[in-house]
Amino acid sequence: MEIIHNLRKHIPYWILVMSSYGIFRYYGFADSLQMPKPDISGETLPFVQILGIFALLGLGLGVFYACVDFFFEKYVSKRLGIGTRQFLRVLSYFLSTVFIISMITFVASNILDLGIDIYFGWWVREKQFWAIMYYIVLCSFVLYFISSTTERFGKGKYLKMLFGRYRFPKEERVVFMFLDLKDSTTIAESLGHYKYSELLQECFFDLNELVPQYNAQICQYVGDEAVVYWSYEKGLENNNCVSLFFAFENLRKEKKESYLKKYGIHPAFKAGIHGGKLIAVEVGHVKRELAYHGDVINTTARIQAECNKQNESLLISEELLMAMHKEFRPESKFVGNILLKGKKQGVNIHSIDG
Template identity: 50%
Template sequence: MNHTLKQYSQLLKQSVLFWAIAMVLYSIFRYYGIDSEEGLAVIKNYEGTLGTLYYFVKLINIGIIIGVLYATVDFTFDAYTNNRISLTKDIILRTLLHFIVTLTVFMVITDIFATLTGTHAGQHTGWCCFNKSFWAVILYIVLSSFVFSFIKIANEKFGKGVFIKMLLGKYKNPQEEKRIFMFLDLKDSTTIAEKLGHFKYSQLIQDCFYDLNKVVPKHNAEIYQYVGDEVVLSWPYKRGLADNNCVNLFFAFQQRKHAKAAYYLKKYGVVPEFKAGLHGGKLMVTEVGIVKKEIAYHGDVINTSARIQGQCNTYKVPLLISEKLIRDLKINANLTCQFLGSVLLKGKQEEVNIHTIARV
């Protein structure tokens, strides 16, 4: 419940900010400085500095109302569809819902339209259907909803906050960051693939990653990349340590899969198990590519994380973590930690101490 409210709160903040800015821009582009146009008589009650300020405050309030309305629509839409429809259908249906909701609200509450345009609306019912400026507002809002949808998609593609940083060119030159990485891989993947066949196996991976995505936001993780049946997750160092996010995500994922064991057994004849390796430290992050741009991480941290995960089969444990990282975690009563020894990982000149963590 708390996570649901947090998700709604984040969406609400983004939506309100976007639409407040969008409505102010609309007023500047369309009405600012215009005395009249066909079918309109622009209200002149906003002269002077205070009057102009009051006018923009009103428009910001309208933007806030639209932001709250659309955030609620989007949140309900996401909950209903579970993000399991195609991108094209998602954008079309979402925009159609925005259009219907906007049209309904504007027709019922004509005062909102009057405040939005700064005009005297017609006096008869259904006036808006014949008002050119009304449809100009509707078209602007529909196009703006497209823009907002694409911003959300880009933000989901690159990770929380990364898209804005890319727009600002932060990663054009390599930047040093301190991060935690988890390499999460399906156990016995070759055997399962041979048993299921490539089509059914692909569906299994899709279901697993769907369940993973349900727990990722709860633990403030970022999905760096999918590689076959492997997922690479990442956290800014402090965020990964907070509430033991980097460790608790793995157990939350396990718990979700076990809760759906009957579903997996019925559909695939197996309950998938994953193994994970965790490590953290400083590395470089930069923007790469021209035809296809991506954010890439370079450094020993990401290589070591992958090598640690590769030792899970050797030690027959589902989760391995470096001693360097475990020193910074707060091991509470719900977790038990066991030192397994030192191992010389491939490509390393010095041995790395590794531990396993289990939930009590």
């Protein structure tokens, strides 16, 4: 699923930006960049063919860049420092770019009989290559900015913030899950702060692999706790809010031997889930972020805190459980009408065993 996500992000973007480059090249920028238009029998290469060549180049770049990102996120990000990782990633991008441009140029030259000579190291002194490379670098920064901002605020939220939707408080329906490491204090004392941080880092890395598959977003990390959220509809769709927790449980079970070998323990998590109406608003200036205010967040946190008292791994409010489609509603056990801390009325809570 992660590779599909990367392909969906890179391919449309690079086809768009490289097609735009083809348009710029065709309509007048070629002369200033010292890039004469290809000529066949004394006639300029048709615009459609130029656009097709650059669109194909964008497709190739998108596929290769998506594969590079997937490889580094999946196999390299946890093994190397940020500096080394970024250097190798940029080097991989550069080699991919050289390969793709060489292949597209070679194929286009043979099909359209352009007579372009592609030899080893041809790109070193080729001004056209460095012009395209400079353009690709600029577009890469734009994509990185968009991706980082989208990951920070969530899909759909960034555009809404960009157009000022959250400059003033807006009411929304959201599902929250507070996910917390069991026996965290004991584990931290036994492992030490460095090893303990490595454990949390790996656990949350595993969680992040699953989050896109269940249409979820990470709201924030607070110590050993992750706060995950959905729009109300997406949280209920296919029981995503419950399915994510058990997918995370299954992934940890699959990696049990790895956790035991590295840390001497097999981490377990508990979670509370609840949903409803709350207020979303943009806060801060120096460090701007989207904040959620309302009883839903407090109630979800209190429900998660009940896991230890009730000796359960997953608790959910009856209100949210009943909102799920009756035919696909997960089996549950009624825990009781619990008077949560700070509440004047009890909340009906159920446990789900998977």
